[in-house]
Amino acid sequence: MLNWDHIFATRSSRMKASEIRELLKLLDRPDIISFAGGIPDPALFPDQDFKAAYAEIFSGPAVNAALQYSVSEGYGPLRSWLAGEMAKLGVACAAENVFIVSGSQQGLDYLGKLFLSPNDTALVTWPTYLGALQAFNAYEPAYDKLSVTGNRTPESYRLAAAANGGKVKFAYLSVDFANPTGETIDREGREKLIALAEDLDIPIIEDAAYQSLRYDGEAIPPILALELAANGGDIEAARTIYCGSFSKTLAPGLRVGYIVASSRVIRKLVLMKQAADLHSSTINQMAIAHVAERGFDAQVDKIRKAYSHRRDSMLAALGRHMPEGTRWTKPEGGMFVWVTLPEGMDGTALLAKSIETEKVAFVPGRAFHADGSGANTLRLSFSCADAPTIEEGISRLGRLVRSEMTAAAA
Amino acid sequence: MLNWDHIFATRSSRMKASEIRELLKLLDRPDIISFAGGIPDPALFPDQDFKAAYAEIFSGPAVNAALQYSVSEGYGPLRSWLAGEMAKLGVACAAENVFIVSGSQQGLDYLGKLFLSPNDTALVTWPTYLGALQAFNAYEPAYDKLSVTGNRTPESYRLAAAANGGKVKFAYLSVDFANPTGETIDREGREKLIALAEDLDIPIIEDAAYQSLRYDGEAIPPILALELAANGGDIEAARTIYCGSFSKTLAPGLRVGYIVASSRVIRKLVLMKQAADLHSSTINQMAIAHVAERGFDAQVDKIRKAYSHRRDSMLAALGRHMPEGTRWTKPEGGMFVWVTLPEGMDGTALLAKSIETEKVAFVPGRAFHADGSGANTLRLSFSCADAPTIEEGISRLGRLVRSEMTAAAA
Numbered sequence: 035m036l037n038w039d040h041i042f043a044t045r046s047s048r049m050k051a052s053e054i055r056e057l058l059k060l061l062d063r064p065d066i067i068s069f070a071g072g073i074p075d076p077a078l079f080p081d082q083d084f085k086a087a088y089a090e091i092f093s094g095p096a097v098n099a100a101l102q103y104s105v106s107e108g109y110g111p112l113r114s115w116l117a118g119e120m121a122k123l124g125v126a127c128a129a130e131n132v133f134i135v136s137g138s139q140q141g142l143d144y145l146g147k148l149f150l151s152p153n154d155t156a157l158v159t160w161p162t163y164l165g166a167l168q169a170f171n172a173y174e175p176a177y178d179k180l181s182v183t184g185n186r187t188p189e190s191y192r193l194a195a196a197a198n199g200g201k202v203k204f205a206y207l208s209v210d211f212a213n214p215t216g217e218t219i220d221r222e223g224r225e226k227l228i229a230l231a232e233d234l235d236i237p238i239i240e241d242a243a244y245q246s247l248r249y250d251g252e253a254i255p256p257i258l259a260l261e262l263a264a265n266g267g268d269i270e271a272a273r274t275i276y277c278g279s280f281s282k283t284l285a286p287g288l289r290v291g292y293i294v295a296s297s298r299v300i301r302k303l304v305l306m307k308q309a310a311d312l313h314s315s316t317i318n319q320m321a322i323a324h325v326a327e328r329g330f331d332a333q334v335d336k337i338r339k340a341y342s343h344r345r346d347s348m349l350a351a352l353g354r355h356m357p358e359g360t361r362w363t364k365p366e367g368g369m370f371v372w373v374t375l376p377e378g379m380d381g382t383a384l385l386a387k388s389i390e391t392e393k394v395a396f397v398p399g400r401a402f403h404a405d406g407s408g409a410n411t412l413r414l415s416f417s418c419a420d421a422p423t424i425e426e427g428i429s430r431l432g433r434l435v436r437s438e439m440t441a442a443a444a
Numbered sequence: 445m446l447n448w449d450h451i452f453a454t455r456s457s458r459m460k461a462s463e464i465r466e467l468l469k470l471l472d473r474p475d476i477i478s479f480a481g482g483i484p485d486p487a488l489f490p491d492q493d494f495k496a497a498y499a500e501i502f503s504g505p506a507v508n509a510a511l512q513y514s515v516s517e518g519y520g521p522l523r524s525w526l527a528g529e530m531a532k533l534g535v536a537c538a539a540e541n542v543f544i545v546s547g548s549q550q551g552l553d554y555l556g557k558l559f560l561s562p563n564d565t566a567l568v569t570w571p572t573y574l575g576a577l578q579a580f581n582a583y584e585p586a587y588d589k590l591s592v593t594g595n596r597t598p599e600s601y602r603l604a605a606a607a608n609g610g611k612v613k614f615a616y617l618s619v620d621f622a623n624p625t626g627e628t629i630d631r632e633g634r635e636k637l638i639a640l641a642e643d644l645d646i647p648i649i650e651d652a653a654y655q656s657l658r659y660d661g662e663a664i665p666p667i668l669a670l671e672l673a674a675n676g677g678d679i680e681a682a683r684t685i686y687c688g689s690f691s692k693t694l695a696p697g698l699r700v701g702y703i704v705a706s707s708r709v710i711r712k713l714v715l716m717k718q719a720a721d722l723h724s725s726t727i728n729q730m731a732i733a734h735v736a737e738r739g740f741d742a743q744v745d746k747i748r749k750a751y752s753h754r755r756d757s758m759l760a761a762l763g764r765h766m767p768e769g770t771r772w773t774k775p776e777g778g779m780f781v782w783v784t785l786p787e788g789m790d791g792t793a794l795l796a797k798s799i800e801t802e803k804v805a806f807v808p809g810r811a812f813h814a815d816g817s818g819a820n821t822l823r824l825s826f827s828c829a830d831a832p833t834i835e836e837g838i839s840r841l842g843r844l845v846r847s848e849m850t851a852a853a854a
Contacts, residue, residue: 076508084511085502092495098486101494101695136546136699140721147582168719172557285511287726289546309578311550315725316697 067427069414070395072213072369078337079285080325087324091317100317106308107300108134108292109319115326116278120294123245124259125276127269133300135307136314138243138279138291142169142206144306145239145275145293149203150175155195157205161372161402161411163213163241166206177404180205182219184226188233202234208241209257210248211368214402214413218366224257228264231273237299243279246334248367249342258294270296280322282369283334288318341369347421348414348428355432357439362414369417372399375410379438384412387438392430477837478805479824482623482779488747489695490735497734501727510727516718517710518544518702519729525737526688530704533655534669535686537679543710545717546724548653548689548701552579552616554716555649555685555703559613560585565605567615571782571812571821573623573651576616587814590615592629594636598643612644618651619667620658621778624812624823628776634667638674641683647709653689656744658777659752668704680706690732692779693744698728751779757831758824758838765842767849772824779827782809785820789848794822797848802840 091100107113113129120127135141142165150156150173157180158166167177176198178191195202205227209219219227231238240257255263258274265271276294280286293303307313325333348371352362362373375381381398388394399411416424501510517523523539530537545551552575560566560583567590568576577587586608588601605612615637619629629637641648650667665673668684675681686704690696703713717723735743758781762772772783785791791808798804809821826834 073513076512079508079511081502081507081511085499088498088502089495092491092498097491098489099697101489101491101697102486103483103691103696136721136725139719143720165719165722172716172719281513286513286722287509287511289721289723289725306582309549309575309582310553311546311699312575312696313699315546315699315728318725318728 066389066393066395067419067423067430068395069416069419069427070397071418072413072415073418074282074286074337074369075340075418078340080329080333083325083329083333084285084321087321088317090324091320096320100320102316104313104316104319106313107304108132108314109316109323112290112319112323112326113292115323116292116294119330120276124255125262125269125294126267127294128297130297131269131294131300133293133295133303133307134314134319135291135293136289136311137281137286138241138277138293139165139169140289140314141277141291141293142166142239142241143172144303144310145204145277146170146173146175147306148299148302149237151200153198154200154203155191155198157191157202157236158404159207159212160404161214161399161408162206162404163208164402166241167402167404170206175203176200178202179404180207182207182223182227184223184230188230191230191234202236204237204239205231205234206239206241208243209245210242210254211244211365211370212241213243213368214370214397214399215372216363216365216368216370217372218251218254221254221260224254224260227257228261228274236273238274240274240276242276244282244368245278246283247338247341247369249338249345251366269294270298272296275299280326283330283337284322284325288315288322290314290318290322338367341367341417344416344419344421344424345371347424348416351425351428352432355429357432357436359439360435369415371414371416373412373414375412375435376439376442377410378442379410379435381409381412384434384438388431388434392434394427394430394434396431476799476803476805477829477833477840479826479829479837480805480807481828482823482825483828484692484696484747484779485750485828488750490739490743493735493739493743494695494731497731498727500734501730506730510730512726514723514726514729516723517714518542518724519726519733522700522729522733522736523702525733526702526704529740530686534665535672535679535704536677537704538707540707541679541704541710543703543705543713543717544724544729545701545703546699546721547691547696548651548687548703549575549579550699550724551687551701551703552576552649552651553582554713554720555614555687556580556583556585557716558709558712559647561610563608564610564613565601565608567601567612567646568814569617569622570814571624571809571818572616572814573618574812576651577812577814580616585613586610588612589814590617592617592633592637594633594640598640601640601644612646614647614649615641615644616649616651618653619655620652620664621654621775621780622651623654623778624780624807624809625782626773626775626778626780627782628661628664631664631670634664634670637667638671638684646683648684650684650686652686654692654778655688656693657748657751657779659748659755661776679704680708682706685709690736693740693747694732694735698725698732700724700728700732748777751777751827754826754829754831754834755781757834758826761835761838762842765839767842767846769849770845779825781824781826783822783824785822785845786849786852787820788852789820789845791819791822794844794848798841798844802844804837804840804844806841 113132152174258276279291397413399408523542562584668686689701807823809818
C-alpha cells in the first residue's frame with residue numbers, strides 16, 4: 035500500500051482540519067443556541083426570485099448556453115451589471131475589469147496562487163478572516179501583522195519579510211464590518227493603507243464581502259474608489275484588487291463571487307481559472323444576473339432591516355448581561371460582534387464549558403490570528419437568531435463568563 | 445503604478461494563453477465547419493429533466509439547503525448514487541470514497557496541488573489531455589513520457605525524475621477514448637500500469653471523463669477496478685484515483701464532477717477544497733442528483749446513439765477523402781479522432797490555411813504534447829456536427845491535405 039505521507043506535496047501538510055469546521059456542525063443541534071456560524075439566514079433568501087430565474091432560463095433561448103461550457107472570465111451580462119454597481123461605489127470600470135469566481139473564497143485562493151511563493155510575506159490584520167488564512171496557507175507564506183493605524187514603517191515590513199526569506203507580496207484586509215471583528219476601517223485608515231502599499235509597491239486585496247450590509251453610519255468609499263479618486267480614475271493603474279460576493283446578499287449555495295481589478299490582473303486570473311476549473315457554473319451566473327438585475331436593492335434592504343434589528347438586540351443583550359472587564363465591538367453592519375474577555379481567559383476552554391453547561395455556541399477568536407494569539411477573544415454572529423433567542427443566549431453566556439471570572443479571582 | 449511582473453509569483457509565468465482558447469472562438473463563426481471544440485452537443489442536453497429538477501427543488505423542503513452553504517465533500521445523496529454507479533464498474537466503495545468537485549478539471553487542479561512540488565515529475569502520455577497539462581503546469585512539475593506498452597523500466601523513470609531534481613509523483617492518463625486521441629488502453633496495458641505504479645510507489649490518476657461513451661467493443665474495467673480485483677477489493681489500499689465527470693453525459697454548465705479514491709486521499713482533498721472554494725454549488729449538485737437518479741442510463745443511451753452515428757460518419761469520410769500517407773485512430777467511443785499527417789507537415793500552419801481557404805477548423809496536435817512534439821498531428825471532434833456537415837468538412841480537409849502533400853513533394 036502506498037505511503038501517502040511521502041507522496042503528498044509539502045504544502046498539504048499545512049492544511050489542518052480547523053476547529054471551526056467541527057463547530058459548525060453544532061448549528062444543527064436543536065438544543066444549542068448558536069452564535070457560531072457566519073452564514074446568512076436562509077429565511078431571507080430570495081428563493082421565489084431564484085425560482086422564477088431558473089424557470090425563465092429553462093423556458094427561454096438561453097437554455098443551451100446555460101447548460102454548456104462557457105468562458106473563464108464569466109457571464110457577460112453579470113460582469114456588465116457589476117461594472118454598473120461598482121460605478122455607484124466610485125469605481126469607474128468596464129466589464130473587462132470584472133472576473134467571476136465560484137464564491138469570493140475562490141478569489142482569495144486564486145490571488146494566493148497568483149502572488150505567493152513559499153516564504154513570501156502576506157500582510158494581514160490580527161485577527162483576520164479565517165478563510166483567507168486557509169486559502170493563503172496552501173502557498174506557504176509567512177504572515178506579518180498589518181497595522182491599520184500606520185504605526186509601523188514600510189521598512190519594518192520589508193525587513194521582516196527579508197528575514198523570512200522573501201518579499202512582501204500583498205496586504206489583505208476586510209474593510210467593512212469585517213469577519214470576525216465587525217469593525218470598519220475608516221477613511222483615514224484606508225488612505226494610509228494606500229500610501230503603505232505604494233511605498234512597498236504591493237497590491238492591496240480588499241475583501242468587501244459585507245460591503246452592502248451597512249445598517250447605520252455613513253458609507254466609506256472602498257479602498258479601490260479612494261485609489262481611483264487620487265489617480266484620476268484610471269483602474270488600469272490601480273493596485274487595489276476588490277473582492278465581492280453574492281453569498282451574503284443573494285445566496286451562497288450558487289457559489290458566485292467576483293473580483294474587480296486592472297485588466298492586467300484580470301487576464302492573469304482568467305488564465306488561472308481556465309487551468310483550475312474552466313469557469314464558474316454558467317446557469318448559476320445567469321440566475322444571479324437575473325435576480326440581481328430585477329431586485330438587488332430591494333433584497334439588500336430586506337436583509338439590512340432584519341440583521342440590523344438582530345445586531346441591536348445583541349448589543350443590547352451584551353450591555354445587560356456581560357460582566358465588567360469584558361468589551362465588545364459595535365459594528366455598523368455585517369454579521370459579527372467581537373468580544374474581548376479579560377486577559378488569561380481562554381475562548382476555547384470557555385466554548386467547551388458553554389456547550390456543556392449553557393448550550394451556547396460561538397467561535398473562539400484564536401483561530402483568526404495568524405500567530406495563534408487572541409486566546410481571550412470570541413466571535414459572535416447575530417445573523418441567524420431572533421431577538422428572544424439572542425437575549426436568552428447572551429444571558430447564558432454572560433452568566434458563564436461572570437462565573438469563570440469569579441472562579442479565576444478566587 | 446505597480447510593476448505586476450515583479451509581484452506575480454513565478455508559477456504564473458508558466459500559464460500562457462493557449463492557442464486552443466482562440467480556436468474555440470471559431471465555433472461561433474457560422475461560415476466555419478468546426479471539428480475543433482471538444483464540447484457536447486447542446487441539442488442532446490436533458491434540459492427538460494433539469495427544468496423539472498430545479499422546479500422541484502424550489503417547490504420542496506430542500507430549497508433553503510439548496511441556496512445555503514454546504515459541506516466541502518459534496519451532497520450526500522449524489523455521493524451515494526455515485527458509489528452505486530462505481531459498484532457497477534467493479535469498484536466497491538462507500539459514499540465517503542466519493543468527493544464532489546466543480547468539474548473534473550477542478551479535480552485535476554487539486555490533484556496537482558496535492559502531489560506536485562516544483563521539479564517533481566508527472567508521468568503523462570504523449571499526447572495527453574491539454575487541460576491536465578494546464579492544471580499541472582501551475583505546480584511547475586517536469587513531465588516524463590508515460591509508456592503504456594511497458595517498454596521502459598521503472599528505474600528509467602526514477603533516474604529521469606532525479607535528473608530533474610525531484611521524484612515521480614504520479615502517472616496521469618485518460619483510459620477510454622482519450623482526449624485527444626480517441627484511443628483506449630487495453631486491459632493488459634492497464635495491468636502493466638498498475639505494476640509500474642507499484643514499482644514506483646506512486647498513485648495513478650485515472651481520467652475517466654468519457655467512460656460512459658462507449659459505442660462498440662467490450663467495456664474494459666477501470667484501472668481502479670482492476671486494482672481492487674487484485675487486492676481483495678479494498679479501496680482503502682488502492683493507489684488509483686478515479687476522476688469522473690457529468691460534463692459529457694448530463695451537462696458541463698453546472699460544473700459537477702467527482703473523484704473516487706481511498707478515504708485517506710479524499711480527506712486531504714476535502715480540506716483543500718474547504719480552503720480553495722468551500723464547496724461546489726449546492727443547488728447544482730442537487731439538480732444533478734435528481735436527474736441522474738431518474739434517468740442517467742436513458743440519457744447515456746441517447747447520446748451514445750447520436751455520437752456513435754457521427755463517429756461512423758467521420759471515419760467513413762476520412763476513408764473516402766484523406767490521401768494516402770495519412771492515418772487516423774478508430775475510436776470505440778468518445779468524441780475524437782486523431783489524425784497523423786506525413787512527417788514534416790505542420791498542423792498549426794495547416795489550420796491557418798484551412799480557416800482561410802477551406803473554412804474548416806480543428807485543433808493542431810502539438811498543444812497536447814508536454815514536450816511540444818506532435819507537429820504533424822490533428823484532433824478532430826465529431827460531437828457537434830451532423831453527417832452531411834462531417835462529409836463536407838472532411839472532404840474539404842482531405843482536399844487541403846492532398847494539395848499540401850503535392851506541394852511538398854514538388
